[in-house]
Amino acid sequence: MTQDSALITDPDWWRGAVIYQIYPRSFQDSNGDGIGDLAGIIERLPHVASLGVDAIWLSPFFTSPMLDFGYDVSDYCDVDPMFGTLSDFDALITRAHELGIKIIIDLVLSHTSDQHPWFVESRADRTNAKSDWYVWADPKLDGTPPNNWLSIFGGPAWQWDTSRQQYYLHNFLAEQPDLNFHNAEVRQELLDVARFWLDRGVDGFRLDTVNFYYCDANLSDNPALPLDQRNDNIAPAVNPYNHQEHLYDKNQPENLGFLQDLRSLLNEYDAITTVGEVGDSQRGSEIQAVYTGGGDKLHMAYDFALLGKVHPTGTRIAEVMQTAESFGQDSWGCWAYSNHDVERHGSRWQLSEAAQRTYAAILMSLRGSACIYQGEELGLLEADVAFEDLQDPYGIRFWPKFKGRDGCRTPMVWKSDNQNGGFSNAKPWLPVSAEHLAKSVETQEETSGSMLNFYRRLIAFRKNLLPLLKGSFTLLHADDTHIRFERAHNGERVLCAFNLSDQEQSFDLPTGAWTIDTKAPFTISRDGAKVTLPAWQASFAVDLSSNQGGNAYG
Structure with a gap:
């Protein structure tokens, strides 16, 4: 399959676009197993189209053991059976394009699952063809890890492997080993992955943890971060990850060369875009600007400036925007308040419904593109998920000080007269919030002044004013x-x-x-x-x- 020619128009369509994030596990179940899937997304595409958005960001659906729910990939070029098949994905592309919606898929390139065939081979011994495809290091003389790097999911970022008698790097779960981007074969293989999906008709990529691709080749220790500079935008406050200045485990200058190679590949196709996730608490805006400046790397990027707990007063929003503006006019941000990794912003900032509407209007007015997360258009607040129902390993690890990400990942609510919100005929993988049922799509469709209809009017309003899109x-x-x-x-x-x-x-x-x-x-x-x-x-x-x-x- 190739790109749909009907959607190949303005190559800069992404500049000022509104992107709707779908978390496939929680959008719509079509086969009664309690887990959302690609066929379910196809069923609900008319709802997405009714919002007037330009594109969908589809969270991972690749083959995976699902320890981090798809962000631990074991096959980059296939669909996990729980979500469907490649034919289902092709059908999704076709239907979305018929409705005028572009598809951006989530590529997780910094790390794989430990069940990926590449890692299985790499860990077998120190001499195999893929022995250098991951970040391996000998222990210190006392047997401890090679440096002081920490994992975002808690504890050291190094895991001992008995086969190789070495440590491997994992910035996230121990089951998510980091690829070695210093290896040219790895970089080429990942470019080939991107080409595979471009040839199937995708319109772009959301690049997970894009600033984590390279680490320092010398594995230098990170310095301590002064107390007054620590925040919990990237990791919860209970996580010692916030105690370091992450100078060497990410944000390396070599990353720019790979992003340029990726952009050269994308330029072979029409009207493709990229949006990178910049995970950095100290220099996020600066990195965002560098990664998107010059027209030869990423198209868009976002940091966590508006995804954190700091309440977005007028002063704060001005500070965020002026910081972003100070790094260059040729860079481009993609702003969001909520996504699958953070507490829903209505709860995080304790917003009334009126306040949610006003902040939505600000989001649609900032210089950059805008991303909204499924259920945001309904005004959904964070769901309260009991410990016994938790699925997120991050939340299980740090409970109860940090409850993880399940509260923002509960199923979408389509109906109010169904205990599962119309999401599934079976018990959902996460419970549907009782508070969410009253805000279902079906209920809000019938009310002209509902949050859902407000979002529709707001997005249409934005599209009608070119200065709001590109100014x-x-x-x-x-x-x-x-x-x-x-x-x-x-x-x-x-x-x-x-x-x-x-x-x-x-x-x-x-x-x-x-x-x-x-x-x-x-x-x-x-x-x-x-x-x-x-x-x-x-x-x-x-x-x-x-x-x-x-x-x-x-």
Whole structure:
């Protein structure tokens, strides 16, 4: 299968796109085993299309022992039977393209499962053809690991292997050994994996832990991180991973060369994109800019600046955006509040429904692309999963101080009159939250002012304003309860203002022929140049004098 020619249009379609993340295990079960699958996704694609999104980011569906639920890959070029077959994937691509939706798949290149044939061969002895395909190291003289690197999932990042009498590196689970990107054969094999999926018609890749590909060849110790610089954006506070400055186990300069090789491959195909996950608490924005700058590496990247626990006041959002802007105008971010790895943002930041709407409007207004996570359009909060129902090894390890990621991975709720939310006819792999049932798709379809219909209006509104899609960003004002900025593109200007408080706020429009865009799903009032925002409301004003002929506001 090759790319669908009907979807090959603007090669920069990704710039300003809205991407919808699907976690396949939890979207829709089609065969009654309690686990979501590709056929179930196909069944629910009309819902995704109704949102007006441009693309789907599909979390891993590859063959895997599922110790980390697909992020431990044992075969990069096949579908795990629990999700279906390659034919099912081809059908998903075809149907999505018919609906005008592009497909971005999640490539996990930094590590594999320990059951991958490459690792099985590599660990057999020190002389086989793949002996150098993973990061192996001798112990210190006292038998301890070669350095002080730590795993994100807790404990040392080294696992002793009795066959080779060496340690191997694992930045995540011990069953997820890290590939050795210093080996040219490994790099070529992974490029071939990308080509396999490009030839099947995918429109791009989300690259898991993209800054972890290379480690320092000398395996130097990481220095300690000062107490005042530690945060829990990447690992929970109870994890000693936060105690180090990760100078040598990731973020290596050699990574840029591989990303350039990957981009050269992607350039052989039409309108392909990439979005990289940058896992770094200290230099995430800088790395994001370097990885996406210059037009020869990644198209987009995201860090954890808006995925962490720090409450996004107007001051905080301004700080994040100005930091990103300071590293270069040719870089491009992809902003998100929630995904499969973090507590849902409505719970993480303790947001009311009105606040969720206002923050959604901010997300759709920032310079960059936007990613929303399944159920976000319903206003779902984090589910409370009992310890006995936990599946996530991360949560089981650090319970109860950190409950893991299962609370954001519970099944999507399609119906309210079904104990499983219409997700499955069998017992789901994670329990459906009773609180979620009242917010089902079916229920919200029937209410014009529902969160679901709000998201539809908001995404359509964004698509109708080119400055919001591709424009520059200029901060006008920010304090903890208010942020105001301008987006501009080809002479067209949009002023975006947000009240992040329970109190009415006012501001004066700058000089220009400004008009309030009433298609935005918010309530505001204007008296001359003075605009009044009720609690948790947003305003979008268009400068008609800047419109150079083309009506972007149509």
